[in-house]
Amino acid sequence: MARAIVHMDLDTFFVSCERLTNSGLNGIPLIIGGGERGVVASCSYEARTFGVRSAMPIKMALRLCPQAKVMKGDMELYSKLSHAVTEVIEEKAPVMEKASIDEFYLDITGMDKFYGSYTWTNELAQSVTKETGLPISFALSVNKTVSKIATGEGKPKGNLEIPENMVKPFLNPLSIKKIPMVGDATFQLLSRIGIRNIQTLSEMPADVLQQMIGKNGIELWKKANGIDHNPVEPYTERKSISTEHTFLQDTIDIEKLKRVLQGMVEKLAFQLRSEGWLTSTVVIKIRYANFDTETKQCRVQYTSADHILIKNVTDLFSKLYQRRMRLRLIGIRFSGLVRGTYQINMFEDTEEMMSLYQAMDRMKTRYGFDAVMRGGGATFKPNNKDEILKRKK
Incomplete structure (x- = not known):
């Protein structure tokens, strides 16, 4: 039986938290981060349309989007709201892993026998938004890697389901940058030999990939082929x-x-x-x-x-x-x-x-x-x- 793994991700979490407490921030380009020499911790979709991205220096972000409002982050607020979301999900999900302050994995394997897995997940997402006021995206697939990539592709508010027979067609055309473990250095290394999309990477011999990038080569090859047996680890704080x-x-x-x-x-x-x-x-x-x-x-x-x-x-x-x-x-x-x-x-x-x-x-x-x-x-x-x-x- 194929597993049913959900990845849930709170949309622009820091921005959403600030807007929840101040509706005047809705609809404007918003950057959460430090001062002039700091970096972008999070930014709204309005700012992203100008090319602003997380981890970008604030100075560069303001050159791209000079009308953006910059705010210092409030981790106390973010932690409180993250805990509220965790409680909603934990109460309803059979197995939940809290991957970060704004990301969750759920294992709902077997639930489709009693209730449609996608329908159940969609209702859970609606419950999160109703009870906390925060928007959340999700994707449902056969493992953690595919569901996480699919969540990113579906944002904002485009919840996806990738069944087992559609995993390869879904992954193949995407950039290798979409694979969670591919950073800038690995992307540049693979790009130099013409490997830029996931299909090309998946067709590369696994042992050659291991020789190129070391011990993580086999794991990267598996992810490119939609293979990920990592379990959803029950949440303990x-x-x-x-x-x-x-x-x-x-x-x-x-x-x-x-x-x-x-x-x-x-x-x-x-x-x-x-x-x-x-x-x-x-x-x-x-x-x-x-x-x-x-x-x-x-x-x-x-x-x-x-x-x-x-x-x-x-x-x-x-x-x-x-x-x-x-x-x-x-x-x-x-x-x-x-x-x-x-x-x-x-x-x-x-x-x-x-x-x-x-x-x-x-x-x-x-x-x-x-x-x-x-x-x-x-x-x-x-x-x-x-x-x-x-x-x-």
């Missing part, structure tokens, strides 16, 4: 990630403590970005030599950026550590997690800052966490009592 450092000898060295804290933040922030999380609450814990334990926390705008989190952790530590006794343990916890990426969160940072984080993360992923670190945290060497605690509901 992580509450927090944390790490603790127990000193081999109790210490009162403030500078040493701050260096260790910085290294701990770097490690956790990299984990946040790698797993696609943003945090809204920072908690710091200290344990004195007499085993007295104290904690302090603060709220932050949703982020996964080292420099923001380091500042908040350092400030908290300065406020918390007042007794001037030796410490045996320090710990950090990031909680209030939501799905999101560094790019959509950094409404005020520059394109250069974002590029730096991306470059550092690539090096850490390829060569290990210690391959590149901030100067202050470079002296942090985890001991055998360090641990990262992952708590789930």
